[in-house]
Amino acid sequence: MALAELDRLREEDPHTGRWAEIADTRIIGQRSRFEVDLNRPREKAVYQKPEDAWGLNVWKSPPTDNVVAASLAAYDQVYADVHQLLSTLLQKNKMLVIYDLHTYNHRRNGPDGAPADPAANPEVNIGTGTLDRTLWGGVLDRFMSDLGGFDYFGRHLDVRENIKFRGGNFSAWVHQEFPRTVCSIAIEFKKFFMDEWSGKPDHKQIEKLFDALVSTRSGVIEELQKRHA
Numbered sequence: 001m002a003l004a005e006l007d008r009l010r011e012e013d014p015h016t017g018r019w020a021e022i023a024d025t026r027i028i029g030q031r032s033r034f035e036v037d038l039n040r041p042r043e044k045a046v047y048q049k050p051e052d053a054w055g056l057n058v059w060k061s062p063p064t065d066n067v068v069a070a071s072l073a074a075y076d077q078v079y080a081d082v083h084q085l086l087s088t089l090l091q092k093n094k095m096l097v098i099y100d101l102h103t104y105n106h107r108r109n110g111p112d113g114a115p116a117d118p119a120a121n122p123e124v125n126i127g128t129g130t131l132d133r134t135l136w137g138g139v140l141d142r143f144m145s146d147l148g149g150f151d152y153f154g155r156h157l158d159v160r161e162n163i164k165f166r167g168g169n170f171s172a173w174v175h176q177e178f179p180r181t182v183c184s185i186a187i188e189f190k191k192f193f194m195d196e197w198s199g200k201p202d203h204k205q206i207e208k209l210f211d212a213l214v215s216t217r218s219g220v221i222e223e224l225q226k227r228h229a
Helices: 005-010 016-022 065-089 133-149 169-177 203-214 217-228
Strands: 096-104 124-127 159-161 182-190
Touching: 016 096, 016 203, 065 169, 096 169, 124 133, 133 159, 133 182, 133 217, 169 182
Parallel strands: 096 182, 124 159
Antiparallel strands: 124 182
16 A cells, blocks of 8 residues: 555544444444445445545555455445344334444645635535435434534534535445335534544544434434334
């Protein structure tokens, strides 16, 4: 790999594993997205050219067919495991909601450069490009209302829908495989809770964002019960 470790880590989704602890059932990816990106379509899951990876030069030489095949085998296994997990959970639950947690960079102009325009970069981007609002609109609206209404150190978070991202392959796949029974909400937190260039986290903000996500659970469950009724 030609990419320096700090440059690689800058593009990962840090601290989402902590936030995933809001649920008893959770899936935490522990492979680098530079090995295989689980949120992209299979044919684009292994970065091979700079344009696949935000212009970054990832490899000293292109990965061999065997390397790509091994990474895609891991990709296939994850999706097979998730399918089995969701199918098992649906044997005991009529419907499920997935919080598909991600983070994104907003200071690509360098550590001393200006951050990206907040108008086009909300603190929390909710991606619903593949979500059927006729089925899940009540759940989604309640989630966004509760998250946006949370007391975040005396203010409210900037929570908007489909501004920066519309959701990735994982949520699209969930809605294709389980269209009427599983709602996957793609949640992208802007990295305002850390220094994305040094990697230094602000743990108070990370824990507060955890609390903000926890605050949405009861409302989402209430909306699910309404839909089931």
